Amino acid sequence: MDILERLNPEQAEAVQQTEGPVLILAGAGSGKTRVLTHRIAWLISEKGVDPWQIMAITFTNKAAQEMRERVNKIVDFGAESVWVSTFHSACVRILRRYIDRIGFDTNFTIYDTEDSKSVMKEVIRKLNLDPKLYKERNILSKISSAKNEMISPDEFERNAVRWEEKNVAACYHEYQARLRQNNALDFDDLLVKTVELFQNDEQVLSYYQDRLRYLMVDEYQDTNTVQFAFIRLLSARYRNLCVVGDDDQSIYKFRGANIRNILGFEKVFPDAKVIKLEQNYRSTGSILNAANEVIANNVGRKVKRLWTKNGEGGKIRFKKFQNGFEEAEFVASDIREKHSREGLDYSAFAILYRTNAQSRLFEEKFMMANIPYKIVGGVNFYSRKEIKDILAYLKTVDNAQDDLAVQRIINVPKRGIGASSIGKVEAYAAEQEIAFYTALMEAENVPGLGRTASKIGAFTLYIQSLRSQKDYLSVRELTEKIIEDTAYVKDLEAEDTDESRARIDNINELISKIADYEEKADEPSLSGFLQEVALVADIDFVDDQEDYVLLMTLHSAKGLEFEHVYMAGMEDGLFPSYLTLTADDRDELEEERRLCYVGITRAKQTLTMTSAMMRMVRGETQYNKVSRFVREIPRELVDLGRDEETRRELRGSRNPMGGFLNFGGDADGFGSSSGSYERRQKAYGNDAGYGGYGGGRKTYGSGRSNAFSPRAFTVKKADKLEYTVGDRVRHVKFGVGEVTDIVEGGKDYEVTVDFENYGIKRMFASFAKLKKV
DNA sequence: TACTGGATTATTTTT
């Protein structure tokens, strides 16, 4: 009976409640993963359920992988037969087997957001809509919501009243037609088509219903309508559906998450057993209390209050800064200090923020402070230009119908096939109703191509030769061959910039990813690799074993925990965002508050919140008040440190309603410190540090360039510099200037240069790569 | 056809 040994009574009950519908309302840090994994173990060893009949669904691959590992640990054998996967990959697996039954080819490609955008752009052009009025992004998001709600193009059209919506309906129709033509599915289609398959093919549905007798869904609060339809259909026969979630952590409404799925679960399943987990094992008392107080301001929620046996712990630190630079500087130096003084691992820290754009400042400071870090989010590794180019070659070899991939690479590297020629081939393809690639093969029949026809011939010949080799080359060999033949890396080497070097690094990383895949996959194949790649999220790259500080949005942090958490940018207008503050819908603000709740409850030991009075947003300076969420935390739980300014401000504006923080009196958000801002400005030079520090270092992409090798940030200090004070040096971006000062620090030289066109900049020698002239 | 520079515009969050 040792499966139940380390569980509290509620957890044990949840584990043993194996039959029928079960709703587990699991507060943050209440051990829901433990419950799920133990439940699987219980099913197998106590109830004698065949592991093959159990399915657990998560949202990210990382969560799936984690669950898999934990199940492996407690289940003696058969653990690998439990189907643990994300919604999307489960659907892909089902569709690869049966999608031909609803008229698709089983070797379909999966389009990412960027691919969808390109398709939509063509759709808008084709339908002669004004691109100023109809933005791909908007239309796609409308289509996406429709798909989430399982609304077909026809139904969408029927519902359309306004002329504008009818146009969107037309786009929806045309967009689907094109995906179909390219034998492609977008993200939402994976779910929609699976449900469609289930609804149209009794045999397939029956097969899965019979096989998957025990279904578990993690992060249930974030499921949308199609996902619900999916699990409902799957579980309809045996009705052993166990969902785990926390309505207070529902943060994906904008992406179609339907909170009614969790709030109304008992309506759909009246016999559902509901179990609440309210004991928190993660955070200190102060952190938990702060979280409870903040979330209590929401109206539409199931009331619960987390408690813990953990100690009170320290107070929550709140610090206010002049601007984002100081904020980032504080966080960086605070972490560095704790690392060196208290010997804490870097991986004990995480910085959470509202928008990805905020990561830049932290990245700069971390780089300067030589702190290993990793940014999650922003541009996905597989969305990088160079990676997408190479993948497009692989896709072209793999799936002749994927027009998008072919068009991407037809002129990469330059083959003298320009836009107008491509247009002619496209027109020909449309007229003949054949795929773009097929049209390329018949280039000599395309009118008006002239000499370009032979260039196209050379291209298709090359692709054909790759195709003829794909069966006896490994994916890795094929990829290396493409890189070699196209001189992709060679061209980048010739470019010889920081950016091109970062791209080469990424390509090498891709090759090792492929090697990895071929090593661990049961039956490695080109299609298999491309499919795996299509479904990875950035968070999946996080390696818990590596020692680095994690920087990510609050959204990405869901499901994670850290000893020490910094929540940055706690400002009204940023978090909660300006849009939600001005929205009439109160619900929007509540969702932001839930996001805040998620952030606070990530912290185990300490929580630090920071804000900046002045922040650069889109090249414009904003003055923000301290976030209302900070003010919702009881005064006695907050430590303001010795910051005189904040104290003074506080003293002047103590909230008469009780001991709560109140920064509301500070109408211009500027406090008493406008003077010191001017001082700062001078100190930083006129562009306030943007690009000033760090100099010519290119943080190509969104800083993920070193995603797989965080130690690459550890720059070696040069033994000696080739220039000294008074020398004239050249900088990649700032041009020529005179060295006015060199300060030797422990890890690097800090060089001050007076540039002819950019003024005085301070930078670290190892990053700036200055050359004496 | 390929490249450049100026104008334009975007920001919430991403499986």
Next chain:
DNA sequence: TAATCCAGTA
């Protein structure tokens, strides 16, 4: 601020 788009030129 930074990425993207488009028009004009070589």
